[in-house]
Amino acid sequence: MDLVTRYxxxxxxxxxxxxxxxxxxxxxxxxxxxxxxLTEQKxxxxxxxxxxxxxxxxxxxxVAQQFVPPQPLISLSYMPVYRYTLYMVLGILxxxxxIASTSAWLHSQFGLLLYxxxxxxxxxxxxxxxxxxxxxxxxxxxxxxxxxxKATPNWHPRQLPAVGPGWQTISxxxxxxxxxTYAFLLVMIWYPLWFTPEQLEAQRISLxxxxxxxxxxxxxxxxxxxxxxxxxxxxxxxxxxxLIANVTLNSAxxxxxxxxxxxxxxxxxxxxxxxxxxxxxxxxxTIVVTLLITACFPGYELVRDLLRxxxxxxx
Amino acid sequence: xxQSQLDKIRLELRRGVLVLAVLASLKxxxxxxxxxxxxxxxxxxxxxxxxxxxxxxLAEQGLLDSEWQQGEGxxxxxxxxxxxxxxxxxxxxxxxxxxxxxxxxxxxxxxxETA
Numbered sequence: 250m251d252l253v254t255r256y257x258x259x260x261x262x263x264x265x266x267x268x269x270x271x272x273x274x275x276x277x278x279x280x281x282x283x284x285x286x287l288t289e290q291k292x293x294x295x296x297x298x299x300x301x302x303x304x305x306x307x308x309x310x311x312v313a314q315q316f317v318p319p320q321p322l323i324s325l326s327y328m329p330v331y332r333y334t335l336y337m338v339l340g341i342l343x344x345x346x347x348i349a350s351t352s353a354w355l356h357s358q359f360g361l362l363l364y365x366x367x368x369x370x371x372x373x374x375x376x377x378x379x380x381x382x383x384x385x386x387x388x389x390x391x392x393x394x395x396x397x398x399k400a401t402p403n404w405h406p407r408q409l410p411a412v413g414p415g416w417q418t419i420s421x422x423x424x425x426x427x428x429x430t431y432a433f434l435l436v437m438i439w440y441p442l443w444f445t446p447e448q449l450e451a452q453r454i455s456l457x458x459x460x461x462x463x464x465x466x467x468x469x470x471x472x473x474x475x476x477x478x479x480x481x482x483x484x485x486x487x488x489x490x491x492l493i494a495n496v497t498l499n500s501a502x503x504x505x506x507x508x509x510x511x512x513x514x515x516x517x518x519x520x521x522x523x524x525x526x527x528x529x530x531x532x533x534x535t536i537v538v539t540l541l542i543t544a545c546f547p548g549y550e551l552v553r554d555l556l557r558x559x560x561x562x563x564x
Numbered sequence: 565x566x567q568s569q570l571d572k573i574r575l576e577l578r579r580g581v582l583v584l585a586v587l588a589s590l591k592x593x594x595x596x597x598x599x600x601x602x603x604x605x606x607x608x609x610x611x612x613x614x615x616x617x618x619x620x621x622l623a624e625q626g627l628l629d630s631e632w633q634q635g636e637g638x639x640x641x642x643x644x645x646x647x648x649x650x651x652x653x654x655x656x657x658x659x660x661x662x663x664x665x666x667x668x669x670x671x672x673x674x675x676x677e678t679a
Contacts (some may be wrong), residue, residue, distance in 0.1 A: 272620070278617055278640050280599035307613045315617040445652075517667070 252299045253280050256309060261559075263313030264343070272316050280306070322384065322484035331387045336381050340425030346372040347429045351436040356448065413564075416557065419485040424478050431474045438464045457517045460509060470501045489561055496554045499547040506544035510537045582610060584660055585651045586618060587645060590628060595640040619643055627652055 261269040283302055288294055306312055323331050350367040359367075380417050437460065456464070477494050483493075508513055515536050518529070585608050589599055600615050616632035622628045631642050645653060668674060 274639075275620070275641050276616065278638060279596040279612065281638060282595065282640070284603075286597065309672070312613055315613050317618065324623075 251529065252296060252303060253277065253284070256280070256303045256306070260313050260316075263310050264317055268317060276312070287530055312460055323387045324392070327387050327391055331383070334387075335383055336421045339344035339376055340382060340421055340428070341377055342375045343425055344428045344432050346375060348432050351433055352440070352443075355436070355440045355444070368473060413486075414560075417487045419481050419487060421482075421485070424481050424485075428475060429480045429505075431471045431478070434464075435468070435471055438468060455513045455517050460515045463508065463512070464505075467501075469507050470498065471507065474498055474502075487557065489558065492558050492561070494556045496551060496558070499551040499554065502547040503551060505546050506540050506547070510540040510544070515540065578608075580617065582608075582618065582657050583622070584612070585610075586615070586622065587656065590643055590645050590649070591653075593642045593644040595642050599643070622625060622649070624667070632655075 257273050257280075257287060260276060261273045264272055282300065284294060287302065288296060291298065305314075346368055350364060350371060353367060354364045437456065441461075473494075475493075477498060481491065514533055516532075518532065571628060585606075586599070589602050589606075594602060596612075596616050596619065600610060600612065603610055603615070611653070619628065623630050623643060627646055629642045629646045629649075632639050632642075633642055
């Protein structure tokens with residue numbers, strides 16, 4: 250079989266079925282014309298001469314792609330909204346997975362590593378399914394001829410946010426990390442509601458009753474945090490009211506953590522069930538230090554947002 | 565500026581006028597290879613991988629009519645401007661002349677020198 254026939258067949262393999270015959274036929278005619286012109290100049294052509302012409306044409310896949318350019322799975326005009334949907338859904342799945350894994354952890358009291366593995370494996374499984382479903386949906390939307398027009402929503406310059414410094418944009422990652430934390434704390438505080446007394450009795454580590462009572466009263470603060478995060482999802486832009494709300498929330502969180510650190514044991518531990526693992530005093534000291542370190546995070550956000558408020562007032 | 569950067573910019577500059585050059589050449593019927601030769605003879609170098617898909621695209625847009633003909637013992641697909649291709653060529657020619665005049669002013673050269 251001559252080189253040209255093999256080359257045309259290789260190009261055709263890379264083409265959609267309905268275009269193979271026509272493009273192959275035309276490409277064949279063009280290459281043969283080129284070889285004829287070369288024969289007129291040089292006389293009888295060798296296989297090497299034919300190969301040189303084909304090499305100049307380019308790799309069969311490249312030639313096929315020039316005839317029928319590859320289409321991206323998702324139209325470029327849909328790309329920003331596709332990515333936004335993906336991040337939103339993955340963020341929500343992350344929060345739901347934290348709730349599910351924390352509930353399972355409190356039921357079974359497995360180790361911390363298994364708890365983290367449960368979050369990771371559950372989230373990865375759900376994320377793969379969501380990624381596939383979202384990608385296929387946008388792929389189908391992209392096939393519509395009017396995809397580009399539909400992907401651009403109606404807008405008006407007046408609706409655009411005022412120009413501000415880079416920090417005013419709130420990242421989705423921060424929002425969902427905060428949502429995950431609030432969901433975790435809510436499950437930790439309210440888990441006795443869906444436990445039987447026997448299950449509660451069998452717990453090796455649980456919140457001490459005074460601490461749990463106090464945290465129960467703190468539930469509105471956590472709910473306010475969730476409402477604030479959902480608000481941030483709608484308007485991902487720090488403005489004065491949002492900063493004031495965040496300052497108030499973080500102040501409350503710092504106070505809660507400091508109170509827990511100084512008010513006595515946070516956890517009730519069945520030392521008989523864990524005789525060789527902990528010493529009671531050193532464990533309580535570790536918890537106090539952990540609570541103080543944890544209080545530094547909302548404390549940092551508190552100072553940061555106060556400075557931002559000051560900068561906004563000056564602008 | 566490196567040679568590859570220069571080549572890239574030159575390619576972008578030429579890509580825009582290739583359609584005009586191809587439409588202008590196809591006032592007379594040509595098959596793929598003869599069209600490429602005509603363009604080359606007039607100083608417009610274009611490789612096969614760019615030209616053949618471009619002609620097909622223009623034909624699919626209805627700007628060219630095409631017909632398979634037997635000649636010199638082989639079939640060839642001949643292309644020629646369609647009615648809408650003629651109309652577009654007229655508009656693009658006006659556009660090119662305006663652009664050429666404007667660019668000549670900016671570059672500080674006479675239009676003949678840039679043609």
